[in-house]
Structures are given as structure tokens and as C-alpha cells.
Amino acid sequence: MDEYDRREFLSLSLPGFLGVLTALPSLCAFATRANAAEGRLPAGEAMHWEAFLEAVGKEAAKQHLDAWSQDDYVKTISTLASRLHLEDPVLTKAMEQLTTRLKHGNVDFQYLEQRVDFSLCLVQFDEGEVIRPHDHPGMTGMILCASGEIETSNFDPVEMPDLQAAAGHQFLKRVGQAVLKPNDISTLTAKARNIHTLRARKVTQLVDIFTPPYNDERVEQSHWFELAPEAVPGQPDVFEAKPV
Ligand SMILES: [Fe+2]
Numbered sequence: 151m152d153e154y155d156r157r158e159f160l161s162l163s164l165p166g167f168l169g170v171l172t173a174l175p176s177l178c179a180f181a182t183r184a185n186a187a188e189g190r191l192p193a194g195e196a197m198h199w200e201a202f203l204e205a206v207g208k209e210a211a212k213q214h215l216d217a218w219s220q221d222d223y224v225k226t227i228s229t230l231a232s233r234l235h236l237e238d239p240v241l242t243k244a245m246e247q248l249t250t251r252l253k254h255g256n257v258d259f260q261y262l263e264q265r266v267d268f269s270l271c272l273v274q275f276d277e278g279e280v281i282r283p284h285d286h287p288g289m290t291g292m293i294l295c296a297s298g299e300i301e302t303s304n305f306d307p308v309e310m311p312d313l314q315a316a317a318g319h320q321f322l323k324r325v326g327q328a329v330l331k332p333n334d335i336s337t338l339t340a341k342a343r344n345i346h347t348l349r350a351r352k353v354t355q356l357v358d359i360f361t362p363p364y365n366d367e368r369v370e371q372s373h374w375f376e377l378a379p380e381a382v383p384g385q386p387d388v389f390e391a392k393p394v
Contacts, residue, residue, distance in 0.1 A: 196235035203263055203270070205230050210267035210361045220290045220339035227359060228335045231294045234357070236332075244272050245296065245355055252276045252353070262357075269363030275300065275350035283322070283347040283391065287371040290361045291338045291346075295330035298354025302336050303327045304343035308388055317390055322377065324387040330356075345375070 197205070209226050212218050234241075244262055251258040257279050263270040275281075275298070283305065293302070304326035313321060326343055329351070330336060338344050362368075378390040 195233070197230065197233045198235055199238045199240040202230060202234045206268060206270075206359060207265060210265075213267060213361060220341070223361065224290050224292050224337035224339060227292050227361075228294075228337060231292060231335060231357065231359070232333065234294070236296055241272075241296070241357070248274055248353070248355065257281055264363060267363075268359055268361040271358045271360070272296075273356040273358055275348070275354045275356075277350055277352050279350050281348045282394065283345055283375040283377055285345045285373050286338065286340075286360065287368050287373075288340050288362070289344075289364075289368060290340065292359045293330070293336045294357040295332055295334045296355045296357050297332055299351040300330050300354040300356070301328075301349045301351060302330055303347050304336070304338060305345040305347075305389075305391075306342065307345075310382070310388065313382065313390070319393060320391050321382065321388050322375065322391045323385075324389070330354075345373075347377075 206227050209223055209230075212223065236242075240262065244260060247260075251260065251274060255276070257276075258274040260272045260274070261269060262272055283303075303324055305322035306325050308321050308323040310321045322345060326336075328334070328336060336346070338346060374394040375391040376394050378392075380389075382388040382390065
């Protein structure tokens with residue numbers, strides 16, 4: 151292994167030094183924006199887009215640590231999302247295209263940020279549109295309702311040996327149910343509430359953050375389900391789930 155003298159790291163040629171000086175104002179401006187989540191903005195003040203992304207990125211990088219807690223992570227980014235300035239130009243520009251994008255007739259997905267550690271997607275629903283139950287293998291999710299109104303239900307797999315043997319497929323237990331309105335948030339982790347379904351009561355726009363983000367492997371490992379319309383007798387939150 152090469153050994154370096156500490157002075158080699160500290161020494162800088164004059165042109166290099168001048169280059170750093172020239173870049174300092176923009177570096178400082180970037181750092182100030184990026185650090186806005188660390189107390190430079192008064193608590194409760196809305197966060198602009200870049201500060202929000204940098205704060206989420208910093209938290210998402212912790213997924214590579216052995217001690218990463220997904221529960222703590224979704225709580226932390228939910229707190230950040232509740233401070234996101236929904237009138238930020240990046241977001242409003244994307245949200246303004248709603249009418250055009252919904253003309254295609256399907257739930258519309260538009261990535262606003264894609265990084266190695268997380269992705270941020272604007273998901274737009276026309277009234278009555280549904281995303282059927284599906285899981286997110288190995289992923290966490292945070293959903294912020296930016297506009298509209300949408301029903302969401304979360305499920306966990308549940309062991310029902312006798313019923314599974316008879317039906318030949320699995321059962322899901324509903325572990326959460328909510329109607330999201332602007333600024334409401336829903337979360338899931340790899341181990342809890344990982345399966346969800348959504349139905350829009352109104353034209354709705356959601357900001358989703360998935361950590362880690364979808365890749366080919368995770369898309370391939372995803373499962374989609376069709377739930378029985380009625381719960382299992384005597385188990386009001388347990389539903390037979392056929393793979394789709
Ligand atoms: Fe989902």
C-alpha cells in the first residue's frame with residue numbers, strides 16, 4: 151500500500167488554491183441549502199426542495215449501516231416531508247402537468263429524483279383510480295399526500311395453515327386503513343405494512359419516497375394480489391389473497 155506524506159494532502163498549488171477560492175461562494179451556498187435541515191432553518195419552517203432532498207439523502211445513506219432502523223428512518227423522513235414546502239417550484243411545475251398526464255387514463259408515475267439510495271416519485275390518480283394490493287420487497291416507503299383524497303390500506307402476510315392448505319395460497323391481515331388528505335403521510339417498511347392498496351376518492355397527487363429504490367431485481371420480486379371481497383369468517387381483517 152502506498153504511503154502518503156500528510157503534507158501531500160495539505161499542500162495545494164497556487165492555481166488550485168485560487169480555484170477553491172473562486173468556488174467558495176457557490177460551495178457555501180450549496181452547503182447552506184443542504185444543511186438547512188440541520189437547524190439552520192427554524193423548526194417548523196418549510197423546507198425547499200434541495201434541502202429536503204439532501205436531508206433525505208443523508209438519512210437514506212444510513213441504510214448501509216448494520217444498525218439501520220427502518221422504523222426510525224420512515225419516521226424521520228416523514229417529519230422531513232411534513233416540512234416540505236409544497237409550493238416549491240420543482241414540485242408545482244410537476245404537479246401543474248396533472249391534467250395532461252392523466253389523459254392517458256392510468257395512474258401516472260413521474261420520477262422527480264432517482265438516486266442510488268432512494269427515489270422520489272410523483273404519483274397522480276384520477277378520481278376512482280385504484281392501485282391493487284402489492285408488496286415492496288426489501289423496501290421502505292413514505293407516501294405524502296400533496297393534493298386530493300385517497301383511501302389506503304396496508305397488510306401483512308399472516309399464517310393461516312389450515313386455510314392456506316385448503317385455498318392453496320396465502321392470507322393477508324389488514325394492519326392499517328386511512329384516508330389521506332393533503333399533508334397526511336403513510337409509511338411502510340420491509341417487515342411491517344409492506345403490502346398496500348390505494349383508491350383515489352378525488353383527483354390525487356402523492357409524493358412517494360422508496361428506500362432503497364426500485365431496480366430490476368426488486369420489480370421482478372414484487373407480488374400483486376387480488377383480495378377476496380369478504381374477510382375470513384371470524385377474522386374481520388384477514389383476507390384470502392390470490393396472486394395476480
Ligand atoms: Fe406501492
